[in-house]
Amino acid sequence: MTTLKLTSIGDSTGVIIPKEMLARMKVEKGDLLYVTEAPDGSYRLTPYDPLFARKMDRAEDIMRRYRNTLHVLAK
Secondary structure: OOOOOEEEEOOEEEEOOOHHHHHHHOOOOOOOOEEEEOOOOOEEEEOOOHHHHHHHHHHHHHHHHOHHHHHHHOO
16 A cells, blocks of 8 residues: 655645556556545546546447448548
């Protein structure tokens, strides 16, 4: 387990994430992280965007179902 300390950043409060954690999450400065709340009240910090993933699943389903139509339109 890693402990993160809250720190003042201007008029806000922030947390500094160690570079080893950033490397393991495959993110860097400027990337977005998403916070999701679990049913038990805990929080999860992840680079994975669940809303975007749902949209991509739908898009892939549409592309699979209309493969031939999309192929003709691409010509």
